[in-house]
Amino acid sequence: MSDPVTASSDPAPDANCPPAAAPSSAGPTAPAAPTDPADAAPWRTVEALVGWLDRESALPKEQERLLRVLKLSEEVGEAAQAVIGATGQNPRKGRSHTWDDVHAELCDVIVTAMVALRTLTPEARQVFEGHLRRVAERVPGSEAP
Template sequence: MNADREDTPADLWTTVDALWKWLEADQPVGGREGLLLRMLKLSEEVGEVSEAVIGATGQNPRKGVTHTWDDVEAELCDVVITALVALRTLTPRAREVFGRHLERVAVRSLGTPDA
C-alpha cells in the first residue's frame, strides 16, 4: 500500500484478507483451538498499548520514559489489525459484519448512518 494516499475500505479488506490467508497458511494450531488463540492475540496487543502508554508517560519510576506517543499509535493500529483479522478468522463475511455493526453504532451514537 502506498503511504502517500488515504486507504480505501477495499484496500483495507484486501489487506486484512491477505494477512488472514498468510496466518492460516502457517498456523501451527488449527480448528477451534486455533480460533481461540487468534482471539487471545487481541488481548496481547491491547496489553502492548497499555505498556506503551505507561512508557510514554514515564509512569514506571524504575524504567522512566521508554516509549513515545508514536509507539502508542502503532500499538493501537496493531490492535485494530488484529481485531479485523480475528473477525475474518471467525467469518468470511467479516467486511459485511463489520460494516453493519459500524452503521448500527453510528446510528445509535450519532443519530444518522452517514454522520
C-alpha cells in the same frame, strides 16, 4: 512491539497472498451499504494476512480461531504498556515510549481484531460495517451512512 497477528516472529506476509476461506460461525448479517472501493483495501490486506496465517498454522482450525481472538489481549497489553511508557508512569523505566509507539500499538490492536473477525467469518467487512453503523446511530447528532 510484536507482530500484531501472530505469536511467532515469522516474516511479514506477501500482500499478494490469495485469500483463504475460513469457516463461518456468525449468524445472518445486515446488507452492507454502498462504500468507496478504496474502503476495501484494508480488508484485502486482512484477507492476505488470514491466508498466510492459515497456511503457516499447524494447529487445528478451532484452536487457531481461539488463539487469534486471544491475541487481542496481548496487543491491548502492549498498547497499555506504551501509554504507561509515554507518560512516564513507571518510575523505574521513566519515559520508555513515545506517543508514536502508542499509535503503532493501537494499529496492531485494530489489525489483530480485523484478522480475528475475518477468521471467524468470511463476511467480516459486512459484519464490521453493520456494527459500526449501529454504533453511530446511537450517537446523538451523528448520521450513519
